[in-house]
Amino acid sequence: MGPKGGVGDAPVGSDTPRQKGKATPDTLKIGCIALVTKDGQPRRAEILSIRETKSGRQFYCNFDNFNKRLDEWVPVARIDFDQDVDWPSLEKEKPKDNKVKKASAAPKRAQPSKKAQKKVGKREQSVASEGQTPHPWTEFTENLAQAKAQGKAEDVEDKAVASLEIGGTPGVGPDEMELDEDETPAELAKKERTASFSREEEIEKLRTSGSMTQNPTEISRIRNISKVEFGKWVLFPWYFSPYPEVFSQEDRIFLCEFCLSYYGDLKSFSRHREKCTLQHPPGNEIYRDDFVSFFEIDGRRQRTWCRNLCLVSKMFLDHKTLYYDVDPFLFYVMTTRDDRGCHLIGYFSKEKESTDGYNVACILTLPQYQRKGYGRLLIQFSYELSKIEGKLGSPEKPLSDLGLLSYRQYWSENIVDLLLGYSERDEKCTIEGIASHLAMTTQDVEHTLQALKMQVYHKGEHKIVVPEKLRQQREKSKLKQKRLIDSERIQWKPPVFTASNRTWGW
């Protein structure tokens, strides 16, 4: 398996052998995997960055199988130096380690050995014996459900550490390591350390010069903004966002709630507030009820505002890319009104022309408005627009974890409602019928039916069964009187773009 093959977004080093050994706060370096206390539990974590603060050295940790938004800077005290750490994989080293490199880069198929299950990280185990153990450390979830069922975090940890090699999982079998038999792993580790010395120097240099990481591709794995003043709220970003580089050094940044302009110091921000006259998103209002408004913003016309919006949302969306400009998108922005203006709750973006039939590109509810049912309104609105367009729509993939949950909830509620109607009227339904009624794609309908275990095979026929618990759940949630979009209030026509838009690929 090539170093960059297959696993795609899997964390660095997951598909290559790792050297194990003890580390100290001074030798622990970027790329190491150590046991770090998280919420009172020890958890494997990859060190992504190191910084010096007044209170001592801190390590930026990405926790095994936790979303990146839970990454954090931890002090030395939270790292268990009694346990072995996995040293960074060798593939990133300089070409002079070509022996090792050869081994890891050998395109041999991984050995799907169910017996390879091994406990690691035990103090008494020798470095040499462990060193040859391939360790794809992210691939452990087979046992997750089971572990969770037991409800003990330790067990989860255990399983996580002792992860199985699942069939087909890229990894390097022990036989491949034999190529390096002439060198003991300890020697290898030593060599590797010396080899990376210059790299460490480099890191040190970068560290003292203010930059936090050594590798440009890793910069984006580390949250660069720690705190955001936004209207009445302080937000704690989840992910990297390409705000001006100097903002990385600020304790907090300030965003204007209306024009979304960004400031590194309070004086500039206050001065801006003296002058800024914007009080709502700079576009046309296309929906209004007592509760929220929607605005339609053209990325091309409102480039600055839409860029600013993307920078904000990138702090909370991992998979959003700001690689390209905002021109080919329309932004549908949901706001809540008060005597100061229309405050941004969330938005979704939509390609002006989607070749894949997506009706949503990115979708976000700002953290201060999450878990209040706004996500559902955003999703509903996106489907209402699709209904007006007479198209079936689907959100662009990948979804975030929160995105998936919101969509699943929206889909299941609407499909269950529809199915109960069919059931009461004793009518048959088709997947296509459900899809066109809800402006959903048939794949999404099937996906939901399967996820909710509603598709059954009974007496030689495909049927749909609405589980009792879903029915009850629906009854309950209906009583809560959730807010909905009133499609009558939408004042919108599908925008038409000129030939030049298409020619230029916008």
Place this chain on the structure above:
Amino acid sequence: MATRKVRYKKLSVKTPLTVLREDQIDPTEYESLTNEGQISTGVDHAEENEYHLQAVLQGAGVAADKEIPVPPPEESTLNFDHLYRQKFSKTSTYIRFSQTVEECIGCMYDMTEEDDVFLKSYNQKRPASTQLSEDDFERVMEVFEDTAYIRTPFASVDQTIVSYDEMFQGLQELDAAKVMPHAKQVYEYWKTRRQALGNRPLHPTLKFELHQESDEQDPFVCFRRREVRQTRKTRARDVQSADKLKRLRKELEEGRQLILAAHGRELLKLEMLKTDRAIYDQRAVLKDHKIRLGIKTDDEDLVNQKPQKRKAPEAPAVQRPPPPAQLRLPVRPDGRTAEADLAQLSDRLAEKENELRADIAKKVQNHSEWNKGHVDLTRGPLSPVRGPRLDISFRPAKTQYLMTPPASASSGSLEEPMPMDLDEPEHAPPAFKFRGVAQDEQSMANPPAYRRRIGRLNRLWIDRRGLTSPPRDSSDALSDQWKYDQSSDDEEDVPIYEVDPFDTRALKFRASIPLPAWLLSRAHPATAPVGNRPSILPPPTLPQTITQLHSTQNQTTITPPPAPRTSPSMKTGP
């Protein structure tokens, strides 16, 4: 679930499915088709198995209380009400808005904490009246930053700092009195700030693409331009492009030729001016000689003779022979002779006009010839013919009687309703029909006549004909208000109503106003031709031939005048 059977029929999206509640079917009788492995969640593969997500997904449909933990937001300690002071009033209709962020902000420079320190200490040293306000400070800084951005786009690389002199132009656009006394010092401050920041813009900016290779990996580089979509290359496209290029080339060449020609012309003009100048000088010399030698002659040869404006012929000579085909350039010293041979524009125009008139006259004659004896009785004849029948209801006006239209005429028109004048282009060519020439012989030949008829909607119309009015005065001062103030014997001064009564707009307008009582009692029905129908040509210069033709036409229909003409102010009963 464990053993999946192959006998399942394929499930199509069009397959009608029975929908059952869980309690309507025995759980042992059915198999769920769910196969977890086949559901694609749409979440990124590397994240699909994340602990918290899986925890929620496993419990999906049971309880929604499981949530994915996120860093919680906190309430800000900043003074929101102070920072966001501007009140918002809800509009009654949906907001429509197209201003950009830049347009909503005003001055784009926002002073930083460092600027604040500088400005405070700067202002401390001077009296309140000459202090620099924060707004003005920002405006000045904005000029510096903008100018630097335009003049030195690579400032951070080549480290050039825009000089104060170069800033001057931008500063001119500000309020000089308020700003200029401070500008130089602010500039020095600006310069130190720039230098401290590696000559980068003072406001932190996003990183945009510069070098494709180094940018590619840089996560701070964002909002790249999208590559232009490749248009497919085809032979037709190539031909099209080649044609376009050829045309462009041709047009550019034409432009070039035009410029060359213009250049040549200007050179010739210069030459001419020089020659004129030489002639002038020579004449001055000649004059001197003449004076010295005492030669007394006409000095005509010493000035350029302006070609004399030929007076327009009183009666354009139709017979005028065509001008000589070849034109000689007038010889300057005796320009007059050349002038005589030249055809004058006015001559040509008059000639053309005469030809035109003769032609029209001939056509009219022909037309009436063709239509002799033809009576078109359709309601709205397409080309009504002027014939005896049409004009039969016109009666000569006789002043001996009270002007009441005879009853017989009225009954006659009732039997055969005539089309309204408005529908009849019968007066063609109208230009010559109602000319306003008040020559006595003509008015004798064309005595006033009237008819009464009933038009649409049973409206009563009085049509009149043969009324004369004096030549039209071109002065616009003549106003409508005098129209009915003429005494009946002062016929020479009957004013001309400036509006063409047959103009569609005028007709429409009149149709929209109900006749006021006073008008009904005093005036003719509005549409009656008021003596002079504005003609295309000025009335007094009507050529003889046309006039004759006209009168002959009318003579067939109109009885000779037994009485003097009446003025338009006579009363008519409705």
